[in-house]
Amino acid sequence: QQQVKQSPQSLIVQKGGISIINCAYENTAFDYFPWYQQFPGKGPALLIAIRPDVSEKKEGRFTISFNKSAKQFSLHIMDSQPGDSATYFCAASTRTSYGKLTFGQGTILTVHP
């Protein structure tokens, strides 16, 4: 019930391409969905987040698409760059959990120049 399932486990994209990472959840009480980027040996950094009252949110090259009925959300990275190579985690939380995040398994993104 509390799991967030993330796919793919790894992704290789050419420079300039679009990277797409997907997440699915079961708990309908989740109401906050952030994406984090993590470089090796560093802590995660918040990229972008969405609430279920909107279907899409865009910030620069990063877009979250949210499908409430399917209980799925995805991260799209447009014009992917080698510097985007990192591990990406989706997460979810509820208002009543004091912000406690449930993380997906992570996706290792490699962008080839």
Place this chain on the structure above:
Amino acid sequence: GAVVSQHPSRVICKSGTSVKIECRSLDFQATTMFWYRQFPKQSLMLMATSNEGSKATYEQGVEKDKFLINHASLTLSTLTVTSAHPEDSSFYICSARDRGTSGETQYFGPGTRLLVL
């Protein structure tokens, strides 16, 4: 932007010793801080939730007597790994919720690499 620091960034200790890791929110007050551990190529696993002035709430399977958490102020939480053993070697990361915003955003520290010999 909101900054969370951790100290030390890396620590090597002998088996049986205790190690203290500090987590500070530098430019905001944190109502809640979280402690995670992360093994290589794995996701973050929540260990405990720490609220200022109250006892920490530990996740199932996390030994509260082994991983002592103190949240003495709105800007500082500490994690002490007591009697550390090699299996405790991991990457420990804290995060903090900004009291001044809606409270949803969590900012993560840079992590502490613990190696127990």
